[in-house]
Amino acid sequence: MKLGIIGLPGAGKTTIFNALTKGNAPVGQSMGGRFDVLTAVVDVQDDRVDVLSRMFNPKKTTYARITYTDVAGLKKGASEGGMPGELLNHLSGLDGFVHVVRAFDSDLYPHPDGDVDAIRDLAALDTEFILNDLGVVERRLEKLEGGLQRGAFKNKAEAQAEMELFQQMHETLMAERPLRALALHDEQIKSLRGFGLLTLKPTVVIFNIGDDQDELSSTYDYPQTVITNLRGKLEMELAQLSAAGDQESLAMFMEEYSVTELSLDKIIRLSYDLMGLQSFFTVGEDEVRAWTIGRGATAVDAAATIHTDLAKGFIRAETVHYDDLVALGGMAPARAAGRLRQEGKTYIVRDGDIINIKFNL
Template sequence: MRIGIIGLPNSGKTTLFNALTGGQVPTATHGGSAFELHTAVAFVPDARVDILTNMYHPKKTIPARVEYADIAGLSGASSDGKQNVSIGGELINAIANNDALLHVVRVFKDDTVPHPLETLNPARDIATLDAELVFSDLTKIENRLARLEASLKKGKLISTFADDQKEFEILSKLKPQVDQGLPIRNVELTADEEKRLRGFQFLSSKPVLVVLNLGDDGDTPTLDYPHQKSMVTSARGRLEMDIAQLDSAEDKAMFMAEYNLAELSTSRLIRQSYDLLGKMVFFTVGEDEVRAWEVNRQASALECAGAIHSDLARGFIRAEVVAYDDLIATGSHSAAKAHGKVRLEGKTYSVQDGDILNIRFNV
């Protein structure tokens, strides 16, 4: 799972990226709009993984991971009162290359940090960036439609006639809506339409987690963001980055107590990204390894087997399944078995978040 961090210059993208990944990328007050990309991986905090590790004492523990990309270079400048829409190709690709977006919005007040649009106005900032994403998609749609039209007319097909025709129809249906500024993620599409559009990697089709960067002590403003596949949440960017960069757990706890933080928003943000993308985890356990595997919610036992290794899917016989809560309540795998809590399930079993799986297979 890869999440792209976007936002106007100086909104706190790099700050939040460092907070999420424990990174040390320098933050700046220049608010420059030069393209820059940093990526790093964060482990998904999950108390269940820690508890399973204490139970099995494995040689290694592998938590679920999320990759974050800090994408700088989006400008929101408006010199002539009009929006300056200038997302270049490099930037479009960097944003397109993610499963979801984390949109950082400046809420913190700080006179030493210039705002690219001069005044503090979170709703306007969100709309400005969203408009840029939608505009980039509109350009792509128009170019493709022109090409499809030419190909259908001249009979020089891009794909097959039926596919070109179908694509033309979908894009024609999409265009007027996008033209009016509607993000593609708000448009209702059939499964087939969605599949046909996937290759375009439209920026405004991606799920978005809007993160209001509050500063050290600001309140969370109420913000209406009535869009599909999106959530609004908040974080104390700089504070959390400072905490993430502390070495010892004791220092972190002290710092958090001082600022009255029960939980770092970074853990919450990672969980919310999971929900937004419809992901869940299942576990495999043993003396060698305790591991969390990320799959789509409603994944079948067969799909989960395949996530571990294609051989396990190919030679799938049965999945031995115990729910996490049952394992913890009974105290051990053998006790769970004695209590009838270990089930044998077939290929189509719909795996639940936290299930512990042991795939029986034969290749």
């Protein structure tokens, strides 16, 4: 799961990258068109993993993970004449975006456009993505129309259905709305995967506010989109103190700014949930581990997430739900109470399932 931190130049992308990843990447300097230099993997905090870890006392405890990448090099006009192929490839390959919008004012680092206007800037980068997608959709529509006229499609009904979908997408983009606004169902989203449509991807919008600034609200309201405020610079400094293990300065700093907890875990969790992800767990003496799986995934998908061999030789999935395990107080009582179920390949995994794959190769 890889999320790209995007935003206009100087919006605070690298600052927020550091805040989320407890990193030390240099801020206030552009990376000169190199857009995929900063990548970091973070743990998704999950109380359930901590509880399981106390219960099984394993050698190793592993949380679910998200990769964040700092995507430099996007500016207004980026889509004019088409985005550079390399940048577009990079963006298309991401699972979602964290869109950082500048809301802070700073004499030291004036806004390149002269004044700060977060709503304008949010729309500006959205427009670039919308124009990019519009190009993709129009090219596909031309092909479909031409092909249908010439009778080039074996399955005419299928081509017709695709054309209707693309016409609907075209209307949405022409109304300057992202494709997320259509709330397409999973099958449709799957069929669109190869097109690299940017406005279809789930997005967290972060208004990057100044240390003493009030939170911004907005009417920006689309499916698969969340909006949040973050004091980027302050959160970066707190995250860095925390990473350096400087508890004393951290406590002082937090007190001074009336911060009760670091925001990074909240934002990481937010992006995890937004992507429609869920966790299942494996437990044992060696390791307690959270694994990431999409909604609707089956037991055999879960097996494949752990190892392809487990999927190939799949026999059954011994499954107990986290809530049952904790309520009953352990594996043995859960088994005695009949809560340890034997599930087959097609079982739909639930968030919080604890799974032991039985397999034979």
